[in-house]
Amino acid sequence: MREFTVPSLVTAPHVGGLADVVFEHAAADPDRVALGRSTDGVWHDVTAGAFRDEVLALAKGLLAQGVRFGDRVAIMSRTRYEWTLFDFALWTIGAQPVPMYPTSSAEQVHRMLHDARVTACVVEHEDHAMTIGSVVDRLPCLARLWQLDAGALGELTAAGAGIADEVVHRHRMAVTPGSPATVIYTSGTTGRPRGCVLTHANLMAETDTIVRRYEQVFRGRPGEEPATLLFLPLAHVFGRMVQVAAVRGRIRLGHQPQLSAAALLPDLRAFRPTFLAAVPYVFEGLYAAARREAEREGRGRPFEKAADVAVRYAEAMEGKSFGTGPGPGTALRVQHQVFDRLVYARIREALGGRVRYAMSGGSAMERRLGLFFAGAGVTVLEGYGLTETSGAAVANPPERPRFGTVGLPVPGTSVHIADDGEVWLRGGQVFAGYLGDRRETAAVLRDGWLATGDVGRLDAHGYLTITGRKKEILVTSGGKSVSPLLLEERVRAHPLVGQCLVVGNDRPFVAALVTLDAEGVAHWLAMLHRTAPAPAELVNDPELEAEIRRAVVAANTAVSQAESIRAFRILATPFGEEQGLLTPTRKLRRRAIERAYAADIDALYTK
Template identity: 50%
Template sequence: MREFSLPALYEVPADGNLTDLVRRNAAQHPDVAVMARKVEGGWQDVTAREFLAEVRSAAKGLIAAGVGPGDRVALVSRTRYEWVRLDFAIWSAGAVTVPVYETSSPEQIQWILGDSGAVAVVVESEAHEKAVESVRDRLPELRHVWRIDAGALDELAEAGRDVPDATLDERGGTAGADDVATIVYTSGTTGRPKGCVLTHRNFFAECGNVVERLKPLFQTGRSSVLLFLPAAHVFGRMVEVASVLAPIRLGCVPDIKNLTDDLASFRPTLILGVPRVFEKVYNSARAKAQADGKGRIFDRAAQTAIAYSRAKSSPGGPSLGLRLKHKLFDVLVYSKLRAVLGGRCEFAISGGAPLGERLGHFYSGIGFTVLEGYGLTESCAATAFNPWDRQKIGTVGQPLPGSKVRIADDGEVLLHGEHVFTGYWGNEAATAEALSDGWFHTGDIGTLDEDGYLAITGRKKEILVTAGGKNVAPAVIEDRIRGHALVAECMVVGDGRPFVGALVTLDEEFLARWAAEHGKPAGSTAAQLREDPELLAEIQRAVDDGNAAVSKAESVRKFRVLPSQFTEEAGHITPSLKLKRNVVAKDFADEIEAIYRG
């Protein structure tokens, strides 16, 4: 058993809540731009004084609507300025925010709103409103539905016009540091999302220590960050709160479809993203170079950047020849790549999935340092990250200051600290399984070196984490796909990959019947029919049914029909018919690669 800890750098307030930060900013930095609202043609800054006023007007509307202390209010929206404003307004009304991914299916929305007992929900679009309305008869506690693109914020402001300031001030102070700030639903192996309870103290400990340890990245009046992660994801939420705590200028965009243009117009000094974003920037730049006939130059520049980064940490540093090559490519290639990232950015923080040494060294080599970290919803996002001044590429860094990381005898990573969640909402059994003597059992396998740098080497649990950082519980969609008569077994794949895929085996008994009904040769086997267009269309219908139960990010985009069954004899399944995923993944590695090829 090995353990490592660092002293806290930030003193968590003995009492108070996150709304104190908004009031403090307005008092200490009234004219500093702490937010930026995306508008046609550019960005509109929002000062600390203006942000406080907008938060208060929305909070008064919630109070006027009857939202009380401790009530749960759900948010179903893409990442946008209104999300942040509403989050702090909900807290200012003394309530609890329940974020919901905007890609969630009606079934998922119904479960999260029902399980949390949400009394109100703010949705972004008509599609979200229809999804809520389709399950509203199963949500007896839900009293209000507001829609952002139908004027929800104006409606709340008008409704709260007569609420006295004193009433709002009193309500904003009702929550203490140990009261619930949010319930973030995270996938579990059972398939039913569990509500992870995070307190105001959790966020103070998390964000305060992140900001203090990475102080050069969080400079008031100079630093800015562009948030393009889902605000419903705990990593995105950490970015939001840390930006307000610092404070630094925060801009929001709903996705990465126009990321290059958004970076160019916003010009952040700091980016927080998932590996898929950094892969996308690299791949796009390489593809453009190849299209312009400069592919060989780009590849040589990339190799030089990686070699230069590796050499920086070796005795003697980069050789003279390597330094000269690096200087040449800085003019030809690296400076242009930095311009793509906005031109002002020097650092990024990557989390949600492993970044990989190649990309880490590439970005470091072009003068843009990606600090990799590690965390979970239960740890309020980052529980370890690389310090800006002592990076070890290939690790996820040292523990959050004020916390402890322990490697159990079986290699499991255990966490302890004020940032660790208090339990799962209404689920004592799951809480008892995850928390023992104040230590959270992550289900991940890792190692700690002599300097306390953590490396994640595997996963005990079956949850997949895509390259985009999305947690995917295989059981839900696998069970639905297996419900089709033609399907014998299904295994979802996608850990560290850009999207979710699936391996499917065919039920031999039903296959014979299906083949006869569709005029296929008698005795046709799975190996013979696995590429048959009619059969693939039938399996696609099974996959579509499975996808209906999950969000878009969790849905299966491509699948492969296998020529043979998963068998106990081959070691693919246990006597109780449970999949041995690692064995299947090894034996069918080529089939998995075929899903992602091209």
């Protein structure tokens, strides 16, 4: 199949902007709990009316401090309640938020603020303020800086006390669906980050479609009030999509700024979301933590058996839904029921006890992991999208997911596979273009289609599988084209592996650089009753090398001999964001890694 379209479920609005629902929801039901706000670990309800009042007061303060219709205001912070408040206050007065990762370097900050001609900036704490300060002399447009942890909300609210409500509403009424809503910079994994201009119509088409199509996902069970705890970075389009969808879809929204298990798990238990949105490494971490806990308690073999049963059960259910099998047999159903009480219920309880669905995006999820969670009672729906598509353009349907694929086009979206295998997308959520870069815009927008740069295929049912990126396809010196994605996923599935980079461009064969998972290695050493050696000694440990070799051999079973990994090198330190080797969403910056580890790569081919 070369092209597949799913009809639209929503009508594009002719008037208004994203902030209107804040005021509409408050007028219709001011006492409905719209958000949750955590203070010192205690969750407090925020009603629709209270949120409207805070948005209005902040919008007045922004106007009083000189922010005008069409201005761009940067936000540099972790995921927290105030970010959502600023987003909707800025949209209320027709301004355009420009999100920045809190880990951005001074040069990255300068590039984005200068390119977007940002006039004001909101930062979380003093370190961020110092980062801005280090480049402020090269930012002639920047006139205001507010710091959340230094009382920015109180300062702005007080400044706007004398402005009438009508002034704010005049600004809000001037916003149209075609007005620019935000400028989000791409991660720049294969080139310079570019500012994607997303309109109010883009984000409304995206989020209204997701809310309508996936209502059963958000509610978990019939009659439950939907709720989600957002821990994705709001600087990324996926987190932003979830935020807007939650507010527009009347889904109670909480924020969690830390991704560590120590911080996240207590809030999951306290907030009790009905669904989650995360990137694959979060689900990989949950699975690995559950396995390590079972092994520490002497239940390692039962856990592996439970995992196998979950995978086989989900696979049988998938086969039944596609008409290729009868579903789970009696023996498998009995085993599944037993392990549901002993193992799977623990995993669901760790997520707060109410999660039955989750959404995964940002990078590919290994099929077996998706099957495991589905068999354990938490169906993870993998999707696919870009900053340029305002979030998900393709996603698995809850009633018939196909694990290992990214699903079907979301309603109102078309997918086309070009002659060279590139995935093209068309729909109301596709962006307006790159800020100030007509040449790059023209290069990716072709007669209404967005050329994604990703390579994929459609199956007979219209499900899309992403097989790699055009710019990341390796071509060996023997002329063999190799997509590294599948091999990297398979190697990374091993509990001792943290990251994997497959190399081989213009080389005689495919090889790999492998980093270690610190928690996985510590657990492995403890189970062997071994003391931890120095990192330099560990990478040359024969037992460890044998384990990594098993991971490589297992990965090679998925490809032909010519595409298989022939050599690998274990590295003492992981690829880090601070060295410029990872994006903030943990994607590998391939070119940067290949430059940084050129000597290690050369050594793979000189043995």
